[in-house]
Each structure stands twice: as structure tokens, then as C-alpha cells.
Amino acid sequence: MTVQTYVYAIVARDLHLPPGLTGLGDGELSMAGWHKLAAVTSPLAAGRLRAIPEYVLRHGAVVEGLQQHGPTLPVRFGTVVADADAVVQVLAERHEELAADLARLGDKVEMGLSILWDPPPVDGSHQPGDLSRRVSGSDEELGPGARYLRARLAATRQDAAVREAARAIADEVDAALGSDVLERRCSVVPTARLAVRASFLMSPTRFEACQHAIDGLRRRHPELRYLVSGPWPPYTFVSRDETGERSTLSQSLHELSRWLIPPSMAG
Amino acid sequence: MTGTVSEVREVALLELLDRVIDHGVVIAGDITISVADVDLVYLGLRVMLTSVERAEELRAGRTRITTSEAGS
Numbered sequence: 034m035t036v037q038t039y040v041y042a043i044v045a046r047d048l049h050l051p052p053g054l055t056g057l058g059d060g061e062l063s064m065a066g067w068h069k070l071a072a073v074t075s076p077l078a079a080g081r082l083r084a085i086p087e088y089v090l091r092h093g094a095v096v097e098g099l100q101q102h103g104p105t106l107p108v109r110f111g112t113v114v115a116d117a118d119a120v121v122q123v124l125a126e127r128h129e130e131l132a133a134d135l136a137r138l139g140d141k142v143e144m145g146l147s148i149l150w151d152p153p154p155v156d157g158s159h160q161p162g163d164l165s166r167r168v169s170g171s172d173e174e175l176g177p178g179a180r181y182l183r184a185r186l187a188a189t190r191q192d193a194a195v196r197e198a199a200r201a202i203a204d205e206v207d208a209a210l211g212s213d214v215l216e217r218r219c220s221v222v223p224t225a226r227l228a229v230r231a232s233f234l235m236s237p238t239r240f241e242a243c244q245h246a247i248d249g250l251r252r253r254h255p256e257l258r259y260l261v262s263g264p265w266p267p268y269t270f271v272s273r274d275e276t277g278e279r280s281t282l283s284q285s286l287h288e289l290s291r292w293l294i295p296p297s298m299a300g
Numbered sequence: 301m302t303g304t305v306s307e308v309r310e311v312a313l314l315e316l317l318d319r320v321i322d323h324g325v326v327i328a329g330d331i332t333i334s335v336a337d338v339d340l341v342y343l344g345l346r347v348m349l350t351s352v353e354r355a356e357e358l359r360a361g362r363t364r365i366t367t368s369e370a371g372s
Contacts, residue, residue, distance in 0.1 A: 040327055089320060107320075108324050109326055110324070114327065120327070265315075268324045271324060
């Protein structure tokens with residue numbers, strides 16, 4: 034049976050692995066190091082990687098367990114390489130980038146925030162001086178092109194107004210969290226029901242203060258729902274490797290989707 | 301109570317999924333996260349949002365990973 038190497042995180046080479054922590058399938062953790070960095074790995078039989086809740090949660094638990102013992106750079110779930118030599122090769126090739134990320138992020142955490150709303154109703158068809166005024170007349174009097182443009186204009190206006198309202202909510206969060214936040218990733222209106230979806234990088238000592246700041250926003254805006262999660266390892270803030278080749282986990286992810294998605298939605 | 305723990309765990313898992321599948325250091329490749337041409341994270345988000353409807357009752361609930369939701 035071929036045994037491969039599953040990778041959880043990048044740490045400083047002098048980090049001691051915490052006792053009692055095991056990897057996927059209870060595999061023993063070990064370190065593959067190069068220069069000042071090491072990757073934390075465990076053996077995994079080829080073809081045994083499955084995107085099941087047990088494995089996803091174990092991946093997260095290993096990364097968080099490491100983070101409690103020292104600076105940790107989380108690796109994406111599902112990273113399997115041929116052997117320890119392949120891990121060392123990656124560490125050697127990307128040592129400067131990974132070392133910089135570890136120094137920047139290793140002792141930080143991220144907070145997840147989703148803000149749900151009932152999107153504000155916006156009527157964009159009666160703005161002064163706009164195309165809808167200049168293209169006067171009822172829909173019946175207009176040609177199909179003008180009707181199309183009028184509809185597009187109204188939709189665009191509505192979208193812009195909704196996004197502007199969501200940005201105002203995001204700005205208020207930024208103001209409330211203030212200098213506690215070191216970096217942020219934010220998207221507005223990623224779905225109709227989500228006004229804001231964001232991740233904030235911070236020192237772990239500031240996480241509780243940020244939670245309290247969000248509590249203040251909750252009291253100020255009972256019409257909104259604030260979903261806070263964390264503290265997480267800083268998954269969202271690591272540098273992206275745009276050159277990586279793609280592998281596929283679609284089949285095993287399908288197993289996970291069946292677990293997650295109620296039959297009424299899956300259909 | 302078992303149902304409550306299960307629901308909190310589900311929301312926490314979805315938040316975890318959003319991170320570990322779509323973010324983190326990429327070594328030796330990226331991961332295709334589509335399921336039948338649909339983004340899994342998006343699917344997860346849909347489930348999370350429906351779960352949030354029920355999670356209003358779970359505001360005081362905690363797992364190892366804190367998940368909380370605002371509401372009246």
C-alpha cells in the first residue's frame with residue numbers, strides 16, 4: 034500500500050509537537066524541515082483522503098492545536114504530497130515567502146463575520162435627470178430597446194443602492210473594530226441575504242474586545258443579524274500561490290455535500 | 301439537546317469549511333471545490349443561512365469554536 038504525506042501547517046523548525054495530537058485517521062504527526070521552517074505532516078494511505086466531517090474537523094483541530102504551541106501558518110485542507118522529500122522541496126522553493134507569512138501571521142488569529150439583512154427596498158426609476166426621465170412615456174409607447182435599457186437602468190440603480198447600504202454597514206464595523214484589526218478581507222452583498230461577509234486579522238488578545246464591539250453594533254442595529262465565528266488560525270490571510278497546479282477532490286467533496294445539504298435543498 | 305449540539309456543530313463546520321477549503325497555504329496544487337459545477341462553499345453558505353434561522357435559539361450555545369448570532 035502506498036503511503037503519502039498529508040500536510041497541516043507550516044511552523045518554526047524548533048517547535049515541539051504537542052503531545053496527544055494526532056492527524057487524519059489517527060496518523061502520527063511528524064515534521065519535515067528545511068532551514069528555519071518545518072511542515073507538520075502525518076502519513077495517509079493513498080486514496081484514503083476523504084472530505085468527510087471527521088477529517089475536516091481533525092485538520093482544523095491539528096492546526097489549532099499547533100497554534101496554541103507556537104506561530105503556525107495553516108495549510109489548506111486536502112494537501113497531500115508524495116513524501117517528506119516533496120514537502121522539503123516546497124519549503125526550500127518558497128522559503129522566503131513562507132517565512133515572511135509565518136512572521137506576519139503566525140501569532141495572529143482571524144475573526145469571521147457574516148451580517149444578514151433584509152435588503153432595503155430601493156426604487157431607482159424616479160431619479161431626476163436620468164435616462165428614465167429622458168426616455169419618457171409608458172412602456173407601451175417605448176420600443177423594445179428603450180424598455181430594455183430602462184429595465185437595465187433600474188436594476189443597476191437598485192444594485193448600486195443596495196451595495197452602498199451594505200458598504201455603510203461594513204464601514205461601521207470597521208470603525209467599531211478600529212485599530213484592533215490588522216488586516217481585513219471583506220465582500221459586500223455576496224448573496225442577497227448577506228450584507229457583509231468579512232474576515233479580520235488580529236492579535237488573539239484583542240479577539241474578546243472585538244466581540245464586544247460587535248455586541249455594541251447588535252444593540253444598535255436589531256434589524257441586522259451578526260454571525261461571529263472564531264478565533265480561527267489565519268487561513269484567509271496567507272499569501273496566495275497563483276502558480277499552483279490544480280488537483281481534484283470533487284468526488285470526496287460530494288460525500289461532504291450530502292452530509293451537509295438537506296435533501297430538500299440538494300434536489 | 302443532542303439536536304442543539306448537532307446544529308451548532310454544523311454551523312461551526314461550515315465556517316471551518318469556508319476557511320480550510322478556500323484558504324490557507326497552497327502546497328503542490330490547489331483544490332477544485334466544485335460539486336457538479338456548483339461551488340461547494342456557496343452551497344455551504346446556503347446551508348449555513350438556513351441553519352442560522354434555527355440557530356437563533358442557539359445564541360448562548362458554544363462549541364470549541366465559538367459561533368454566535370445576533371438577534372432580538
